[in-house]
Amino acid sequence: MRTAYTSDQIRAAEAALMARLPEGTLMARAAAGLASVCAGMLTASAGKVYGSRVTLLIGSGDNGGDALYAGARLARRGARVVAVLAGSRAHPGGRAALLGAGGRVVAYEEALARDLIIEADLVVDGLVGIGGAGALREPYATLARLCADAHRVVAVDVPSGVDASSGRVDGPAVRAHVTVTFGAYKNGLLIDPGASHAGRVELVDIGLGPYLPDPDVVALTGPDVADLLPRPIEETDKYRRGVVGIVAGSDRFTGAAVLCVAGALRAGVGMVRFASTAEPVRYVRTRWPEAVTTVLDGTEPDPVGKIGRVQAWVLGPGMGTDERAHALARAVLATDEPVIVDADGVTLAARDPSLLRRSAPTVITPHAGELSRLLGVPRDRIEARKLEHARRAAAELGVTVLLKGMTTLVAEEDRPVRVNTTGTPWLATGGTGDVLSGIIGALLSAGLPGYEAASCGAYLHGRAALLAVHGGAEAGAEGPIAALDVAEALPEAIRTL
Structure with a gap:
């Protein structure tokens, strides 16, 4: 499981560790x-470090110091390193x-x-660290924009312009190839829009582990999901594997x-009871x-009873x-079984919030537009502050919230928000x-439980999409997919866990 933290949590852990170490030790480890x-x-x-051109973009904070010390190490290996100071201090x-190692x-x-950014083999973004908040001021904003023309960009700790605690981006921000x-x-680094600026994230252990609190955000890995997934044993029958009632579709x-039935069947359910027109x-x-299907014409006094017994x-x-x-x-929603409410169900709940006032477990799966209707908040504000609004919805509505997006969030009151890191842009279909x-x-x-089902479901969905996109082709090759391709890839996604 990958755990993530706010800036305040990281700074508190750093302070506790630095109090036990000689001055400069943490910066040396980071560099x-x-x-x-x-x-x-x-x-x-390029096949070598010697002779390569490295441009450092340096702010006044400690991550600028990290970049300078790292630049000195590269200069001692023969790289031509130039540091551009964004302010009067460094x-x-x-x-x-850096100067002692022959850098400029x-x-x-x-x-x-x-010119230095365009000509560099590598640009190192050491402008603003985890303490930065809000839009970048000048000349930081211009430097962030100029990085779009760089061959390769490495961000130090977090891309400049990305709020480290929330992933918020309020203006120009560096788009790194690696952070x-x-x-x-x-x-x-895990939550959009910040995650889309981070590129590949490389974690450097500097010894903070014992000083970190409970995480603010977590991301499940394959072994985590494998441990959580139910699997049949010798005495299992279809009822023990789960009977799901699906009320979906219209003329x-x-x-x-x-497609909904496909997802349930390919995910390993024991039985589907499907009801619609x-x-x-x-x-x-x-x-x-x-x-097992049931036709509903809208005149049934007890449609739930007509469908039959289910477990969710x-x-x-x-x-x-x-x-x-x-x-x-x-x-x-008047039943005592867990319910996942999606799509038109979310729209109905936005019109009639009383539908979600129930004691049984409830999972809702809105995208940002649907969540805006549930909360009465503009969509663009939700997209800019996904973490904040997923938490708010979970608390106010008393449900588990799966907020869809390029990075899907699963929020439940008094639990760390879970971020799903599987998936592909090809899923946007x-x-x-x-x-x-x-x-x-x-x-x-x-x-x-709802928190686990939503988290594991998002993980499997994204993993199946990746398998479908690659389709057994050579590494890196991708192709478009349709929704049914994702469902058909689910058994293989589960097998690979």
Whole structure:
């Protein structure tokens, strides 16, 4: 499990560790790790460090010092290192070390900085560290923009312009190819939009572990998910593996029903009980004969009783938002079983918040637009501050929130927010959310709590998408996928765990 922390948590741990070490020890450890990563990148691209051109962008803080000391190490190996000072101050020890190793230090001028960035084999962003908040001021903002023209950029601890505690980006920010972070992951390196600026994240251990508190954010790894997933044993039958009731689809959106059922079946559920109007039932019967189907015409006094006994429900994909759908949603949410509420179900809950006032476990899976309707907050504010609003929704609505996006967040009150790190931009295609709902419903029916089912479901969904995108091709090769491809790749995604 990868754990991440706020800036305040990291600084407190650093202070506790520094009190036990000789002055400068932590910076020396950080600089050594940074220099090692930089040297590896130069060797991979140019075959050597000697003679390579390295430009350091230096602010007045300690991460500027880290960059200067790392630059001195590279200069001693023959690299041509130039430090561009963004302000009038720089870490005095780091500056002296670079000059002593044969590096150069120049004051910021935009034209000079542009040339040094474009010509460099490697640019090291040491402008602003984890204490930075809000939009970059000048000349930091201009330097961040100029980095877009660099061949390769390494960020020191966190890309400048990214809020380390939240991932917020309020203006120009460095887009790094690699971020070398010290001691522990920062929230902003795992959560968008900051995560999309970080590139590959390399963690350098500087000894903070014993001084870190409980994490603020966590990301499950493959072994974590493997430990949590239910698996059948000799005496298992289909009922013990889980029976999920899926209420989805409509005459207009038959595909949502087919895809949701696909996600549940391919994720390993024992049985699917599917209910909808006649048209989606016909499609589901044709594509998935394993599903037990029920036609609902809207006149049933007890639609839940007609469907039969289940251990969890999936409610909402493509079901519509009319009065019939509202009555059916109310009937399902009045049960005592766990429910995942998705798509049209979320829209119904935004119109009638009383639907979510229940004692049984509830998972909702909104994207930013749907969450904006639930909270009454503009969508762009949610997208800029995903961590804050996922937590707020979990607390205010009393549910587990899976906030969809390039980095999916799972929030539950009084728990660390879980960030899903699997997936691919190719997942941005119609119907993939319906598959995810089916996966989570299957895991809920097998007995996983909402927090675990949502986290594991997101992980498996992203892992299956990656398998589908690569399709057994050579490393790095990718191709477009459709939603059903993700469902079909689920058994292999589980096998690879």
